[in-house]
Amino acid sequence: MVPTNYYVILSAILFGLGVFAFIFKRNVITIFMSIELMLNAVNLAFVAFSQALGKLDGQVFVLFVIVVAAAEAAVGLGIIILIARNRQTLNVERVDLLKL
Amino acid sequence: MTTPLLVFFVLSALAVIGAVNLILQKHPIHSALSLIVVMVALAGLYLLMGAEFVAAVQIIVYGGAIMVLFVFVIMLLNAGVEEHTSLSKLAGPPGLLLAAALAAFVAATIARSGASVQAATQTGALSSTKGISEMVFKDFVYPFELTSFLILVAILGATVLAQREKS
Amino acid sequence: MFPRAIDMYRVLPELMWCGFGVLVMFLQPFVRGRQFFTFLALLGSLAGTGAAFASFLHGGPGFSGLVQSDSFTFFFRLLVGSVSFLVVLAAGPYLDREKLPIAEFYALLFFATAGMGVLASAQELLTAFIGLEMSSISSYVLAGYRRDSLKSSESAMKYFLLGSFATAFFLYGIALVYGATGTTLLDKMALTDGTSTLLKLGLALILIGLGFKVAAAPFQVWTPDVYEGAPTPVTALFSAGPKAAAFALLLRIFATVPAATQYWFWAFWVLAVLTMFAGNLGALVQTNMKRLLAYSSIAHAGYILVAFAAVTSMAQGGSSEAAPAYAAVLFYLLSYALVKLGAFTIVSQLGGTGEKNLSLDDYAGLSQRQPFVAAMLSIYLLSLLGLPVTAGFFGKFYIFKAAVNSHLISLAVLMAINSVIGAYYYLRVIVVMYMREPSAEAAAAGPVPFPLGVNAVLLITFVGTILFGVYPNPVINFILRPNLLAH
Amino acid sequence: MLSGGHLLSVLIFFPAAGALALMMLRGDDYKFIRAIAMLVSVAELLFSLILLRGVPIGTSGYQLEEFAKWISAPPIHYHLGADGISMFLVLLTTFLTPISVLASWSSIQHRVKEFFVMLLLLEVGVIGVFFALDMFLFFLFWELMLIPMAFLIGIWGHERRVYAAVKFVLYTMAGSILMLVGIIWLYNATGTFDLPTIQQALANGQLVLEPRTEMLLFLAFFFAFAIKVPLFPLHTWLPDAHVEAPTAGSVMLAGVLLKLGTYGMIRFCLPLFPEASHRAARWVAVLAIIGIIYGALVSMVQPNLKKLVAYSSVSHLGFVVLGIFAFQNISMQGAVFQMLAHGISTGALFLLVGMLYDRRHTFEISEFGGLSTPMPKLAAFFLFVALSSLGLPMLNGFVGEFLILLGTYQRHWGWAAWAALGVILSACYLLWSYQRVFFGEITREKNRTLLDASVREKWILATMAVVILWMGIGSPFITRRTAAATQTVMDQVEPQRAYEASSPASVKPQAKIVRMNAAQTAAIERLGSR
């Protein structure tokens, strides 16, 4: 039996890596992927807690999160396409018309 | 070391390596593949915890549909190797240090508070897909219905954003 | 299994909004007339807002406690409903001018409104999350609605990336809270042990996520960029709607979960101070009206956070004296929404095709070119500044009162200092409008036309601003009722 | 007592109605607009004269009270009332407004309609401040009058008008927002915004403020008032505002707006926080004295005539503050009188400076010189007004200064002695500037052909001169009517005379906060139901 804590710590590590990736990466798509990574970390925590608590609702939440992630992905990628079209770049650092 | 623990370590190592690889890879397609590795590893962990339904959804929806969408977009936009600019002063070492600090803090806090997670009592119920569906359609029917509208929003949004000008 | 009718009643406004959203989407391919959709949208937002009365009359918890239809919910539903109504009024002419598709806009607006309604009524974190996402995802799209505009698409991208980033924090917070308490239902959460570190961490992360949504410093960085880039009616919506909804959720968590009030107090204190200063100081040097108003939004979020600090400080004692502090937040959100809508609508209209005339210099001598508009804008600005006979004054007054009530004198004094800083840039706009001569080309161009819809928005917001500035009793009495949050 | 009908409300809102009517007019018929503005302000003046009958001599307490419930939570009432002090300040306002209208007759040539609208709105705010008995209402009017004044400076002012207008607003607002915090804090301690109720509770010991709280509250109020007065070192907005303001703006600013600060001190600081007032008195007095001397010295060396007059206000208002914080009935009455006298004489000085400006478009003293020759009448009026300002007996300035100093002397001879230096210095700067402007040979060719006072100007100045003289000789007309009010203030500030420099901590009030009891709340309710 794996202690719940292990899972949660793993989720924290993955979440942290997601945050790290968000800052580190320049490509919009990859940055978006790091968000997905963070959401996955959340899912892991939900399932782990669900198992620890012996309640199913945690898993239901995971389903919802996945749906939301899908919806976000659809819109997000739409935006990314828009940006790529408008700017001919996928580098977030190049998209800085709005500032100061 | 028990078998589940061994499996856990293997899968979690896989997940972490995948995540790190996502960061290290220069080409988005490689990053996407690394992410899929993470997702698969997580699906394995879900199985390990006995959450088969979630694991399946993870593979099908996440690993399958969503990541395919990613790859599709990468291909569509013909995204090349990541351009390594450093225009942001903050996002250099200081920002990364902050991110690392945040991650470390969250992980450490969770590690220290392990006792506060309530102990597992009944694991058997977890495998019940029926239970899940009952919950979705009974207890959580309202958010569930809302997610349907959410998907509508997504569809609508995607078309609004990505469609070519009519003129 | 079909839910009970009473449950449906209690979420009727959201259903209305979603339903009209779907209807608009459905009719879009069949109907050409733009006026039709505007009319439909007005009808829809009114219907949703009207449905709020129905659900208020049939108040109580719905869907086994996932949502709560009480006075508090009612207030926010009315607020976001009115906001959407006014945005429809203002957006119609705007969309025509910018030649943008109209039906999709309204549909997205409806879904966003519904999301806010969900946020306001949610009594459970996951439902709240879904609501948040509904409003957020619609918002991302709306921000990028002017697809050809570089600024608009950039705005959408930034909003989307950072918004999702923050959402992840929020979600992780929910996960940890769930882990610590075994539930996501707020009222059940209240019954559990509030001292666990995991809960503390979870609540902290939730605060981070919501702090981003309400543009609290240092999470405020996205605000100016997104506000500037988004189409102006959308900016108006952003400043009034989602923010109010996020505040509603925060309030709900406060009111229900004692642990939150305990852990959050100092965080709110610090965030309030940072936010006020970041907003006001940032606005000092702005020359673009949209950005200026964006920074002012940040500042006002700071003021509201002061009231939050007061709420926490009061609620900690568990006394009923927190009620005026809640009322302060609610009233402020109302007054602020009215004013911001009016101001952004004027900015939107004066911006001209393609939103070109947004610089402060374009407002030079406005009082001579369009005295009526200048007077209106001045009233809004003075309300933001917090001068008497405007709703903004009472808003600020109630916040001061809440802060002093909670013995947060230092915070009140800091807020006072900020009010003075704020006065400077609001006055600057008035000064430019009234005390500078119009440029030759602006004078030659003649007055910018103000269509009926826009004028209606101005009239409504103006009347509201003055009415609530002179006679706030009905609102105050309503939001001070003891069973505001039935928990 | 609600027997007075609604005179006070009428006085407050009549100019507002006038402003509204003006707004409806077409903007290009200047003559008609001016006439309407004049009509409204004169009618207002006539209305306000009824006050003289409505506020009987020797009756303490507020007269002509009006009470209506307004905001339910927190309980805020529309509560107006007048006593001797506020009555005369209102009369001063209603007197100066038509004068200002007349003074702007020809010098305001663009955006005429807005100008008079702003002027009338300013009158609304000011009168409201004087009549308000609910602290919230007071604050409301207090803030309300800022905007018209800022517009008057900012639109119709001179070169650096915008800077001055913004500075004026920010300065004042800095203080007033703190005052708002103070008002709310006081509400917290008492449960009411109603001034008479709080005063009553203080008087019969139902309300005792903890010393530190009282001091902080005092400071919150005092700071706002001190900025408005302006008390050294918070005065630097004043020269800018005055120099840049149009003549009418300066007249109203110096004549009325500055008095709001001293009025606030009399109405709020002293009665509400007697202990703190006593403890702060010596510091306030020091600042006031510094203001008197410093203002005079700085005034003396100004090359700009209007700035000179502005700084002289700093000096003169220092007297008023000193008179108030001497806690002597005589000096208090002197302070009230000086407020009125300063309003008239400094107002007249600004009118004169404005008339010079109308002719030469400059305030630089070096640009003038020898003006007595082309304009003997204006010179004579100027001298007359300057003499009143420097406190020549039989003119109004003297009575106030004399009573203040006389009273202050009874409290502390040193204060009076230092302050009396200001009397010498005022002669220095006024006469010196008068000499440089009007005496000597004409130094600039342009000045040779300047026109003397026109008929309109003569009427304005003659009116002012008559009032100056009348106040100087018939001062009891005023002091008799303010006596009861100042006595009330004295009664409120003096009974707890724990203030003794020699015996510290002799009588320390108990640290307790007593909320309104049910009976008092009921009393308010009863008042409201009538």
Added chain:
Amino acid sequence: MPAHPMLEYLWIVPLLPLLGSAVNGLLGAQWPNKYIIITAISSTGLAFLCALEAVREFFDSGQVLFHKEYFTWMAAGNFRAGFDLQLDQLTVVMVLVVTGVGWLIHIYATGYMTHEGGYYRFFSYLNLFMFFMLILVLAANYALLFVGWEGVGLSSYLLIGFYFLRKSAADAGKKAFIVNRIGDFGFMLGMFLLFRAFGTLDFAQIFAKADLWPKDATGQFGTLTIACLLLFMGATGKSAQLPLYVWLPDSMEGPTPVSALIHAATMVTAGVYVVARSHILFTHSPTAMLVVAIVGCATAFFAATIGLVQTDIKRVLAYSTVSQLGYMFLACGIGAFTAGIFHLMTHAFFKALLFLAAGSVIHAIGGEQDMNKMGGLGKKIRWTYATMLAATVAIAGFPPFAGFFSKDAILFAAFQSATGGRILYGLGLFTALLTAFYMFRLIFLTFSGRPRYDEKKVHVHESTWSMLGPLVVLAILSVIGGWFALPAFFQRPDYFANFLGPVFGVREAVEAGGEAAVHQLELILAGVAVVAALIGWAVAYWLYVSNPRKADDLAKSMRPAYTTLLNKFYVDELYAAFVVRPLLWLSTNVFWKAADVAGIDGTVNGIAHGAAAIGDTVRHSQSGNTRSYAVWVVAGAIVVLAVIFFWPSASKTALGLVH
């Protein structure tokens, strides 16, 4: 009809000149000179007549102090200052001097000012002065007295600055006013102190109460001492005593009738009047008395020394006035109030005459005031010469001219005075010598010798009779004015002292007509004084008539002393260097530019700029780069976490800190 209508309506006396002033001031600009003259002369003349009638009624009523309250002028708390007039013997003297001499001077001025512009203005001011002066002497309380006190200062300001086109005139006027104000500063404080001590400012009440006070011991500063000294400070300002005398010589910038009226006969004596009026207070304070005596004596001597070398004819007279006023204060200081007032009266006659005659001289010689450019005028303007000579003899103290009696009374009193009397007497006597010297020097330089002016250009002419008339009248008064005291020399009661007895106490009057030994002494002292005056005359004659060059030689041989005297001991320069200029410098550079503009306003603006600078920094944190924004979010997250987890007081108990 009341029994004594003029007394009952005493306010008419001051009101008449005020009416004249108002009428001339408001309407005179359009009038021909004739109307102006009629208004001015008739108003003051009527005032004189009314005053005479009032005096008659006063005698008629048995010389009882008349006091009447007309209306309240200031009232606050327990303080009341009324427009209350009173008439007693002292007032009678003053009123008659003021109205009588004033009227004569008015008449003179109608001739003198004929060729000046601003005729109406001049008479308006002059009448205004009369009004205030009458208020001053008729006032029944200090507050009303102060009205007149300040008012005469104002009139003096206006009249000195009458030739406002001349900078020196405007300067002089301003200086007069301001120096007077410095004195008034003390006067006001004195009043405040009196009010504090007695609770009233009415003469009658104060004096009644003060009489019951014990004397403040010498050297101690009791209330009365301080009050007296403060009042005396006012008097030094008004009456041009050390150290506030500086304005009077400058005031000669005004037209000569003004100098005669204000700066010789009336206004400057107000200080003496006040001290005399307050004699009950002063006599209760030996310290104050001593100070008065010393200041008076010192001023008398000091001013006389300066007068020795002045060349401007009016300035000599001005310093002479200062000196003579010093005599009056000396008299008051040693308790001889009667003598002081007596000298005040005689001085009014002969000094007014001197000024008017000097004016006549100046008029005759075409505006020249430098005595070095006169000479030999005696034959050409005989009337002027004669009258002026009479006045000079009077001031020099030759019997039986008026000055002899009054000066002698003072010196005698000084000699007898207990504290330091001999020194005061000696100095006074020496001053008398100097007086005789510089006055005769003036006469000799002006009227004797050869003309030193250009006889071709200057046509010397005698003045008209409107000017000479007053001269003659005053000359007569200068001769006989002192005869009131004549009986004293025959061991009979001094009329004047007797008359003033009710005011100053009978004791004094008795002393004047005392025992034989005292009488003997008085005769001896009178002889000594006459000898001193003779020496003064002789020296003047020797230097300026017999050996005209000798004077220059003497001046050369004693250059430092001479220049010091010529420059009036550099007092003006000292004031300028140590008071005026530092104050202006300080005000400009320290208070205004450094403290106000740079310091306070700089701080305020600095805060504004600081805020803007911070705002700019905030704005630049808005780099537009999404990655940076993400870092901000992370930073914010860390802030929130840090606050929630590590804020030291993030617990319930610590929450109390903010409460």
